[in-house]
Amino acid sequence: MLTIDIRLQAAVERALAEQIELMVAEGVEDPEKPQDVAGGAAVVIDIATGDVLAEASYPTYDLSRFNELFNELNADERTPMLNRAVSGIYSPGSIFKMVTSVAGLELGIITPETVIEDTGVYRFYQDYQPSCWLYSASRMTHGDETVVTALRDSCNIFFYTVGDSLPIDTLARYAAAFGLGEHTGIELPESTGQMATEAVKKKLENTNWYVGDSLQAAIGQSYSLFTPLQLSEYCATIANGGTRHSASILKSVRSYDGSELIYENQAEVLSAVETSDYNWTAVQKGMYLVANDRAGSAYETFGDYGVKVAAKTGTAQLGDNQVNNAIFICYAPYDNPKVAVAVVVEHGSAGASIASIARDFLDAYFTVKTVDTAPESELSLLR
Numbered sequence: 001m002l003t004i005d006i007r008l009q010a011a012v013e014r015a016l017a018e019q020i021e022l023m024v025a026e027g028v029e030d031p032e033k034p035q036d037v038a039g040g041a042a043v044v045i046d047i048a049t050g051d052v053l054a055e056a057s058y059p060t061y062d063l064s065r066f067n068e069l070f071n072e073l074n075a076d077e078r079t080p081m082l083n084r085a086v087s088g089i090y091s092p093g094s095i096f097k098m099v100t101s102v103a104g105l106e107l108g109i110i111t112p113e114t115v116i117e118d119t120g121v122y123r124f125y126q127d128y129q130p131s132c133w134l135y136s137a138s139r140m141t142h143g144d145e146t147v148v149t150a151l152r153d154s155c156n157i158f159f160y161t162v163g164d165s166l167p168i169d170t171l172a173r174y175a176a177a178f179g180l181g182e183h184t185g186i187e188l189p190e191s192t193g194q195m196a197t198e199a200v201k202k203k204l205e206n207t208n209w210y211v212g213d214s215l216q217a218a219i220g221q222s223y224s225l226f227t228p229l230q231l232s233e234y235c236a237t238i239a240n241g242g243t244r245h246s247a248s249i250l251k252s253v254r255s256y257d258g259s260e261l262i263y264e265n266q267a268e269v270l271s272a273v274e275t276s277d278y279n280w281t282a283v284q285k286g287m288y289l290v291a292n293d294r295a296g297s298a299y300e301t302f303g304d305y306g307v308k309v310a311a312k313t314g315t316a317q318l319g320d321n322q323v324n325n326a327i328f329i330c331y332a333p334y335d336n337p338k339v340a341v342a343v344v345v346e347h348g349s350a351g352a353s354i355a356s357i358a359r360d361f362l363d364a365y366f367t368v369k370t371v372d373t374a375p376e377s378e379l380s381l382l383r
Contacts, residue, residue, distance in 0.1 A: 001251045003051035003265075008044060011364030012054040015357045016042045020058050020345060023353070037323075040345035041084035042357060043232040044365070047337045049267040050233060050245025052186065054361070057084040086186060089193040089225035090344050093314030093351070094154045095327050096175075096220030098238055098283050101147050103174040104162040105279040110147060112282035118142035122160040128212040132156040133315075151286025151312070152296050156219050163218020168209065171217060172197050177273045178234045178244065180226050185246030185270060193230065196222035221317060232342035235329040238287070239310070239337035241280045242273035287312050288334050298330070301355035307366060308334035311358075313351025323347040326354045332362055339365055 023037045044054040059080040061073055073081050082088060104110045120135035133156055134140055142155045150158035163171065172195045176182055181195040194200050196217040198209035204223065216222040226234075229247055237244045246268040253263040287310035289295070291302035297313040314327030326348030331340040341358045348354050 001254065002249050003046070003053065003251045004055070004249060005053050005368065007368050008054040008361070008364055009056070012042050012044060012361050013056040013058075013060070015360035015364075016040055016056045016058050016343070017060075019354060019357045019360075020348075023345070023348060037348055038346040039078055039080075039082075039084060039088075040343065040348065040354075041088055041228040042341065042343045042361070043085050043228045044361060045232045045236045045247070045340045045342075047236040047239050047331060047340050048245075050185075050236065050247050051251070051267075052229075052247055052249045053339065053365075055085045055229070055249075057082070057088070083188075084228065084344070086184075086188055086190040086227055086229045088344070089191050089227055090325055090327065090346075091224055091316035091318075092180070092220040092226055092231065093316035093325070093327050094220055095231060095234075095312050095314035095329055095351075096180075096218075096224065097151060097154065097159050098234075098287070098312065099175050099178055099180070100159050100163050100166070100171065100218045101151065101283050101286070102273060102275055102279065103166055103171055105147065105282065106174075106275040107166070107170070109162055109165045112147060112278060115144045115146055116150070116158045116161050117144050118155050118157040120157070122157055122215065124161075124164065125211060128210070128215070130156065130160060130212070130215060147282050148286045148289065151283065152289035152293055154297065154313070159219050160215045163215055164211070166214075166218065168197055168214050168217060171195075171214075174273065175224075177271045178237050179230055179270065180234055181224070182230070182270075184227075184229050184233055185268065186229065186248060187250050190229065191227055193225040193227055194223065196224040220314060228342045228344045231327070231329055231344070232340050235331055235342060236337075236340035237273060238280075238283060239331040239340055241277070242275065243269055244271045244273070246270050284310055284334075287330075291330065297350075297352045298328075298355045300352070301359050302330075305359065305362075307332050307362065309362070310334045310337075311355065313355065315350045318347075323349055326351050328352075328354050328358055330355075330358050330362075 118141040291298040291309045291311040298311045309332045311330035316325040328351040
């Protein structure tokens, strides 16, 4: 017996496919960067256990015709046989900023009350001066930011400043505690990806690590690559206050006739992220504002939603002449977290553009839970 809920699985597959096909039809690419949406993945996690409730990869194929279509599938440049949910690796973009926040808070580099001014350009170094996304787009700044508002605004200057005080190996240690770049424990072949470090850069390019690498790593760029499954478990760890469970799709094993329980899977804790409750509150509040404050990038999708959601959007830069990947994570309900969601769309432009995929799933999740727990008298009305 699997942890997968077939009703939720169907909803996630449908939402992912419909949104990607819509984006392809409408075109999200910059005329100067002519690259269409290629594919994507979505994973839904039970926050209390780490169990996978649904997992979708797009494009996919008809398993009943696998042998017949094998050559065609194998030749398809969109790689439909790649399970992007567990084997696709993606730069997290701003989704990573909660790691930098927790590390900075726990090590005393900042407190929840610390104010850092967004100057538009990080001018601490003469030879490398990266800018905030808002300044690059409009020559405006976010002004004074705390960690809560910096998460809401995804202010690069704030996180450059914090990241500049974090040795990269220290930041990598926190990322590993969140499960980023680590095995999730799922009973499937999976990619582990990697956290950007000096050793990783040396292995890939045989060049030195520079301060610019550390600044970019602090905002989820550089050499960091993670799977959608890892991102969903990361989101669940934030929601439950630091406990990272093993991911699993195996619920139990029974005898062939179902009469005997042979094995029942138990929730397993793989690691813990230690920090004070008030630090968790600050990070979670920042994610809450992303979805519920008018300045938040997911407000358009969740501002009027019936259930309070905490979220983070990410835009992972791919370099010149390529449309960015879109990343989105969220958990709900905010005040009593039950489920965490991660969505990635290749060349999807921006995380806010794919938040609707998560909303479609949450619609299904809360509908299913209502039906499953409603008294029979209420079910007759639902029918």
